[in-house]
Amino acid sequence: MTRLYRRQSGMSGRRRPGPAMMGFRRRAEERFFKALMIVSTGIVMGSLLLIVGTIIVKGLPALNLDMITKTPQGGFYLGKEGGILNAILGSLYLAGGATLLALVLSLPLALFLDLEARTRTGAAARLRFALDVLWGIPSIVYGAFGFVLMALVGLRTSLLAGIIVVALLELPIMTRAMDEVLRLVPDSLKDASASLGATRLETSLRVVLRQCLPGLLTAVLIAFGRGVGDAASVLFTAGFTDNLPTSLFQPAATLPLAIFFQLGTPFPEVRARAYASAAVLTLVILIVSLAARWLSRKLGKHTLS
Amino acid sequence: MAKEAARLGRDRRARRSMRILSFLPGLLVVLVLLGLFLKARGLLAVKPLASLLFGSEWKPLKGSFGFYPFILGTFWVTLAAMILAVPVALMTSIYLSEYAPRGIRSAAKSFVDLLSGIPSVVFGVWGVLMVVPLVAKLAGLFGTYSSGYSVLSGAIVLAIMVFPTIILVCLEVFASISRDLRDASLALGATKWETVKHVILRKGAPGVFAAVVLGFSRAFGETMAVLMVVGNVAQVPKSLFDSAYPLPALIANNYGEMMSVPLYDSALMLAALVLLVLVLVFNLAARLILVRIERRVE
Structure with a gap:
């Protein structure tokens, strides 16, 4: 817990940017990684749909009784x-x-x-x-x-x-x-x-x-x-x-x-x-x-x- | 009275037989190792292990069995797959565990479960239909020629196949991190991503490592899907667009003729043994880490 606290304060103490500017950078980082995560989740879910979709679309026309x-x-x-x-x-x-x-x-x-x-x-x-x-x-x-x-x-x-x-x-x-x-x-x-x-x-x-x-x-x-x-x-x-x-x-x-x-x-x-x-x-x-x-x-x- | 004694006796007998049965899974691991070793001994008796593992010549008819190209083929395909899979799977697990609303999380978990149930042959067919032509085209863009049956195709198919393993283990690891740690970080003014970076990933690092190792060993032993898209040329691949011939594919492709060439069956069983030993080492390491995490939760 103490280590965590020091880490956080050390981070803001390193360069001492103005509060408004730091807020912008941190918010941009947050947004960037959140977008990256959503894209990743999309890739994982999309790959299942793509695989099943491809197989069904390619397979069904050749399927008969x-x-x-x-x-x-x-x-x-x-x-x-x-x-x-x-x-x-x-x-x-x-x-x-x-x-x-x-x-x-x-x-x-x-x-x-x-x-x-x-x-x-x-x-x-x-x-x-x-x-x-x-x-x-x-x-x-x-x-x-x-x-x-x-x-x-x-x-x-x-x-x-x-x-x-x-x-x-x-x-x-x-x-x-x-x-x-x-x-x-x-x-x-x-x-x-x-x-x-x-x-x-x-x-x-x-x-x-x-x-x-x-x-x-x-x-x-x-x-x-x-x-x-x-x-x-x-x-x-x-x-x-x-x-x-x-x-x-x-x-x-x-x-x-x-x-x-x-x-x-x-x-x-x-x-x-x-x-x-x-x-x-x-x-x-x-x-x-x-x-x-x-x-x-x-x-x-x-x-x- | 007699009835009571009979009931207690049945209870005791059931417990005893269950206890005996409980040794079966552990015993089975040993039996598989032993069985493969017994068959592989025939080849080990005539050739030193080092010359088999590091020899590059594969000519069963002349009695030379060098596994080096196959071991490296497995290694490169698996490594490339992990480089593709780990960032995506890790980001997905963080999103599902820390950000996603409950509805999306449970829907996504069903998707991941379904993905883990898709048979490897189906992955292979999909790879042949989509990934192989794509990779052939990609090679053209890079100014080289490739049939598409290559390390990269195998890696792409494998990456998707190991998503579920990595994601499901990571989700359990993240769930084992206490809510209080997150709250403390947020209360100190950290953003959500900063909390993930400094608390979740740091505390979960051993577990994430274990998840990656489990994914790696899953990919290492995967046979049919890789076999169908990787080209199966016995060479040490020099680029992502080269064909490779992984160890599991070697075993699967030659089962038909192995009985007609002397020592061939022994060589293939040795290949299976090498595969098993490597996978067991990865698995033991990962499971030991995960058991410790689980104990911490309890």
């Missing part, structure tokens, strides 16, 4: 008939399975964080730290790790391998998002439950979980969105195929890779389909994100606090 209801036919990647149903379904199966698997691990972890937070051991802090570090691992590294795992157990590129790796990728995202939600539950509610004779487990399962249900669903949807959109981790593990996924042990196509492969061809028709596929992926992600936001707003309405 065949694209989303048919699998690739012969010569699809040369510009012939077909669609990307294989990739759409593959992505949904893959992200769905991965999200379920991640949920099975995330929910107990998040509850553990919630329980331990009150007992002041370092366990919760350690787990949060590990999750944050895990979150920082790039998805291509998960993919490479998946490849090593597959070689170890003798699994080939398959839906199952993809599900496992994407579940690992989603785990920290989902757990941390759930953790944030569980933190909002007031302690008084847990105390009330405990005073009625409930054990900690019963309080967690019947009071805390029920209170947080919409928020937890939001966490699940956020993780699902990440799973659908990730490409680098499934490159090694899920493979790619033109067929619809029929078994966990078959390779499965995914939407991001379908976009990537179509964009890699030199044919304008196929590239146009890549834009259309990107529009489909963007719409799926936007719908999932908006649903997540809508649910978390609903959560706000019912939270006791």
Whole structure:
């Protein structure tokens, strides 16, 4: 506090300009930086609009019913008939399975964080730290790790391998998002439950979980969105195929890779389909994100606090 | 009585299994490191690490794997992206945390959340559609030729991708600075910007640093979007308009043929390991700073 004061007085004492002139300079500086900030915020917001706008405008004209209801036919990647149903379904199966698997691990972890937070051991802090570090691992590294795992157990590129790796990728995202939600539950509610004779487990399962249900669903949807959109981790593990996924042990196509492969061809028709596929992926992600936001707003309405 | 004992027993069992499960994330980090190392060992056994990291020749068929151009490619693309992203993201975070009215702040936060959810392939497609032609034109203005698939294109796309990381962490850091400090500064007659400059940025400096490091490590490992716009030529880039070949792109591009060339898979796993170790170091440093800030708040 004293340092702050000295700093301020030192500033005005340096050159001793007249009060009116100093006021002008300081006001000009204030205005200049405020304008700079507004421009910066505009750039950030504008880039989202620009990206989504470009993809939709470029993609929608190439989008038709065949694209989303048919699998690739012969010569699809040369510009012939077909669609990307294989990739759409593959992505949904893959992200769905991965999200379920991640949920099975995330929910107990998040509850553990919630329980331990009150007992002041370092366990919760350690787990949060590990999750944050895990979150920082790039998805291509998960993919490479998946490849090593597959070689170890003798699994080939398959839906199952993809599900496992994407579940690992989603785990920290989902757990941390759930953790944030569980933190909002007031302690008084847990105390009330405990005073009625409930054990900690019963309080967690019947009071805390029920209170947080919409928020937890939001966490699940956020993780699902990440799973659908990730490409680098499934490159090694899920493979790619033109067929619809029929078994966990078959390779499965995914939407991001379908976009990537179509964009890699030199044919304008196929590239146009890549834009259309990107529009489909963007719409799926936007719908999932908006649903997540809508649910978390609903959560706000019912939270006791 | 028996019923009570059963309930307490269930509680104890649940706690014990949760505790065991809580070691999983930490264990997973170690497992990933270990798994990649096991595969990379094959190459490390025949070549010293230094010659791999600083060698420039990449000829898998002849058994020479020099990562130097790829490591430098990653480094330059990421650095350029951070130079573009940090000022904009920092100014945006200051605006949202100190100036913006509540309505704009929450709307902007939704935007940033949405931006962080956009898949990297979509960023890549957008980069190919807009950024690459733009950069090619820009190179023309500077009197050089560029296909547009260049360090600069990768940097622009990456910069937008790391906005959310930097902004969200900065917002949390600024929110952790107490209201009283701001009020004291304002009461002494400082303008709002002077308060930001002398109080917020000074007090928040470690946190902002952590945010930048997290952004850097996010950009460092980003694969698909960069891969699609950066050109993928194995060379040390000499200008912003040159193509580069970052490490993640190398791994992603060659997964198909790595099984048919001896030691190739080992080399790619080593590339992933190098990437992971660098990212882990950045992450650990940033997280340690942020944990200390969080503890101060509590």
